[in-house]
Amino acid sequence: MKPFPGDQQARERFAAELHRNFSVVAAAGTGKTAAIAARIAKIAQADAERIRRGEPPEALPCLVVVTFTNRAADEMQQRARQQIFERRPPLEVVAAFNQAFFGTIHSFCAKLLAQHGHYLGLPSRLEVVGDDQQLWNDFVQETASIGESLSPENRRKLFRHVALRELLELARLRPLPFFPEQDDSPYPRAIDIHPAITYRGSGDRIKRDKERLQKWKELLESSSDFVPLIEPTSGATGFGERWEGTFRKLNRWLSDCALKVAAEIQAKYRQFRVERGVVTFDDQIAFALQLIENRETISRIRARNYIVILDEAQDTDPQQFDILTEITRPPAAEGRWIETQNDPPGPGRFCMVGDFQQSIYGTRADLKHYQRVHRALVASDAGEELKFSVTFRLDREQIDFVNKCFPSILTGCDGQVTFIPLEAHPETLPGQVIRLDVAAGQLPADASEIQKARAEAAQLARWIKETNLENFRARSWDQVAILSPRRRWLGLIANALRAEQIDSQIHSEIDLKGDSPAHAWFTALLTIMTQPWSSFEIVGVLREVFGISDHDLATFAHEKGGRFQIQYETQGSDVVSKTLNLLAAIHAKILDKPLFTAVARMAEVTQLRER
Known part of the structure; x- marks a missing residue:
C-alpha cells in the first residue's frame, strides 16, 4: 500500500465536502490541478446519484472553472473528464459535464455579456480585438471635448499644468473601469517655494534647481497658458524632500483630476468601440461589473446558481474577484460582499486555489485584496482554509534548501507574505547535486563563445551518456531536462546529444529579443x-x-x-x-x-x- 502525503486529509476534504467554500493555499507543484479535477469528479458523482433517483443534474450545468490561461482550462477539463469517465457515469452526466464552463475570466465575462448584455444596451455580437491602436487613433481624432467631468475652472487649471497627450496616455495605459469617486476639489491656494529656496546645501545642481524653481513660480503667477511641472536635478536627500513638499498639494490635486479625466476618456472610448461592435479584454471585465451593479441582471445571474472554482487566485485582480464572488451570493444580497461582509457566497458555491507566495505578477494592492477575500471567505459560515504543502516537483534536498532559505525572504513584513514550508511526498527520493567540471581541452585561449559552448555541450552529452538512465533514476530520456541560460545554446546541446545517439526536443523555439x-x-x-x-x-x-x-x-x-x-x-x-x-x-x-x-x-x- 502506497503511503499517503502529509496533507492527504485536506485534499480529501476539498474533493468530498461539496457544501463548503474552501480557500486552498497551495504552493507550486502541490497538485492543484489534480485536486480541482478530483472535486469536479465528486460533483459529477453527486449529479449521477441524482439522475439514478430520477432527478435532473443540478451542479455540472452550473459549474464555472476559471483558470489563468485557456491552455490551463483545457488541461483541467481533460483531467476532470478522464476521472469522470473512469466511473462510467450515465450519459446524462456526460451531457451535463459538456455544459460546464472551463476558461479564463475574460471568456466567462464574454459569456455573461452574450446572455445579459442587452440589459446594458450592448449589441448581440461583439468582436474582441487585441490590437486596437487604429481604433484609438480614430477616437482621438474624432473626440471634440475632454475634461467634461471637471468644473470649467478645474478643467482650465488642469490643462495649464498637464498636456492633453499625457492624459490620453494615462487613459490608454491604465484600466479604470469606473469613475474614481474623487470630489471636484478646489485648486491649491498657494505654492510655497520658500523651504526649497532657503535650503542651505551647496552645489551647482542645487543652485540651478533653485533658479529653475524661482522662474517656475514667476511663470505660474503670470498669464502663461501652460506651466508644466519641473523635477529637481540634484540628488541631495534634504533638498529633494523640501522640493517634494513644495509640490505635494499640487501633485495630489493634479493626480485626482487627471484620474477623473482619464476615467472619463476611457468611458467615452469604450462607448466609441461599442458603437462599432468592438470590445477589448478590459471592456469585458468593465461591462461584467456593470451587470453585477444592475439589480435586475445580478438577480437573473444569481438565479442560475453558479458554482465557481477559481484556479491561480493570486493572479486575480479586485474587479475579477468581485464578478466571481457576487454571482455566487444569495439572489437578494445587496452591496459588495467584500465591503459589507453580509450574505457571503452560498455553501459550496465559491472555492479558490492559490498561493500568496506566487503573487509576483500583480501589484501589492492585488495581493492585499486576495488576502482580504481569503480572510472574508474563511470567516463566513460555510468557508474554511485548507493548505496543500506536499510538493510533487522537488526532491528532499531541494525541499530542504527551499525551507532553509525562504523564511528569511518571505518574512510577512513590509507587505510581504509569510513563507509556508514545503513537505516531501513519502515516496520522494533524497536527490543529489553533482558538479561537472568542464575542461578547456584543445580550445585556443581566444576561442569564441560559440566554440566554448559547443565544447561544453559535447562534454555534457558524453557525461549524460556515461551516467545512463538508471543513475539518473529515470525510466526514459523524456524524464531528463537540460536547462540552458542561453536559447542559442540549446541547438548545440541537441546536436551533441544526437551524436551520442540520445534523442531530445527543444522546448524554446521562439527567439525573443528580451532574452x-x-x-x-x-x-x-x-x-x-x-x-x-x-x-x-x-x-x-x-x-x-x-x-x-x-x-x-x-x-x-x-x-x-x-x-x-x-x-x-x-x-x-x-x-x-x-x-x-x-x-x-x-x-x-x-x-x-x-x-x-x-x-x-x-x-x-x-x-x-x-x-
Missing part, C-alpha cells in the same frame, strides 16, 4: 531613467546589469532600511548605495538632454557595451 541582455538590460535602464521611483525595476537592474547579490540587496532593504530609488542621493558606502547614486547621477545629468544624447550617456557611464 538578450543587449535588449533587456538596455530597456531596463531606460525604464528606470523614466521611472526613477520604480523599486521593482531598479532591483532588477542592480541584480542583472550590475551583478549585485541578493544578499547585498536584502541587507540594504531590511537591515539598513534602504529604499530603492534614484530620484535623490542615497546615504551609505555599501555597494548598493554607491550603485544607486551612480544611477541617480546619470538620471539627473540626462534629464534635460536630447534623447540620443541621453541614451548614449547612459550607456557610456554604466559601461553597458562592456557588460
Whole structure:
C-alpha cells in the first residue's frame, strides 16, 4: 500500500465536502490541478446519484472553472473528464459535464455579456480585438471635448499644468473601469517655494534647481497658458524632500483630476468601440461589473446558481474577484460582499486555489485584496482554509534548501507574505547535486563563445551518456531536462546529444529579443531613467546589469532600511548605495538632454557595451 502525503486529509476534504467554500493555499507543484479535477469528479458523482433517483443534474450545468490561461482550462477539463469517465457515469452526466464552463475570466465575462448584455444596451455580437491602436487613433481624432467631468475652472487649471497627450496616455495605459469617486476639489491656494529656496546645501545642481524653481513660480503667477511641472536635478536627500513638499498639494490635486479625466476618456472610448461592435479584454471585465451593479441582471445571474472554482487566485485582480464572488451570493444580497461582509457566497458555491507566495505578477494592492477575500471567505459560515504543502516537483534536498532559505525572504513584513514550508511526498527520493567540471581541452585561449559552448555541450552529452538512465533514476530520456541560460545554446546541446545517439526536443523555439541582455538590460535602464521611483525595476537592474547579490540587496532593504530609488542621493558606502547614486547621477545629468544624447550617456557611464 502506497503511503499517503502529509496533507492527504485536506485534499480529501476539498474533493468530498461539496457544501463548503474552501480557500486552498497551495504552493507550486502541490497538485492543484489534480485536486480541482478530483472535486469536479465528486460533483459529477453527486449529479449521477441524482439522475439514478430520477432527478435532473443540478451542479455540472452550473459549474464555472476559471483558470489563468485557456491552455490551463483545457488541461483541467481533460483531467476532470478522464476521472469522470473512469466511473462510467450515465450519459446524462456526460451531457451535463459538456455544459460546464472551463476558461479564463475574460471568456466567462464574454459569456455573461452574450446572455445579459442587452440589459446594458450592448449589441448581440461583439468582436474582441487585441490590437486596437487604429481604433484609438480614430477616437482621438474624432473626440471634440475632454475634461467634461471637471468644473470649467478645474478643467482650465488642469490643462495649464498637464498636456492633453499625457492624459490620453494615462487613459490608454491604465484600466479604470469606473469613475474614481474623487470630489471636484478646489485648486491649491498657494505654492510655497520658500523651504526649497532657503535650503542651505551647496552645489551647482542645487543652485540651478533653485533658479529653475524661482522662474517656475514667476511663470505660474503670470498669464502663461501652460506651466508644466519641473523635477529637481540634484540628488541631495534634504533638498529633494523640501522640493517634494513644495509640490505635494499640487501633485495630489493634479493626480485626482487627471484620474477623473482619464476615467472619463476611457468611458467615452469604450462607448466609441461599442458603437462599432468592438470590445477589448478590459471592456469585458468593465461591462461584467456593470451587470453585477444592475439589480435586475445580478438577480437573473444569481438565479442560475453558479458554482465557481477559481484556479491561480493570486493572479486575480479586485474587479475579477468581485464578478466571481457576487454571482455566487444569495439572489437578494445587496452591496459588495467584500465591503459589507453580509450574505457571503452560498455553501459550496465559491472555492479558490492559490498561493500568496506566487503573487509576483500583480501589484501589492492585488495581493492585499486576495488576502482580504481569503480572510472574508474563511470567516463566513460555510468557508474554511485548507493548505496543500506536499510538493510533487522537488526532491528532499531541494525541499530542504527551499525551507532553509525562504523564511528569511518571505518574512510577512513590509507587505510581504509569510513563507509556508514545503513537505516531501513519502515516496520522494533524497536527490543529489553533482558538479561537472568542464575542461578547456584543445580550445585556443581566444576561442569564441560559440566554440566554448559547443565544447561544453559535447562534454555534457558524453557525461549524460556515461551516467545512463538508471543513475539518473529515470525510466526514459523524456524524464531528463537540460536547462540552458542561453536559447542559442540549446541547438548545440541537441546536436551533441544526437551524436551520442540520445534523442531530445527543444522546448524554446521562439527567439525573443528580451532574452538578450543587449535588449533587456538596455530597456531596463531606460525604464528606470523614466521611472526613477520604480523599486521593482531598479532591483532588477542592480541584480542583472550590475551583478549585485541578493544578499547585498536584502541587507540594504531590511537591515539598513534602504529604499530603492534614484530620484535623490542615497546615504551609505555599501555597494548598493554607491550603485544607486551612480544611477541617480546619470538620471539627473540626462534629464534635460536630447534623447540620443541621453541614451548614449547612459550607456557610456554604466559601461553597458562592456557588460
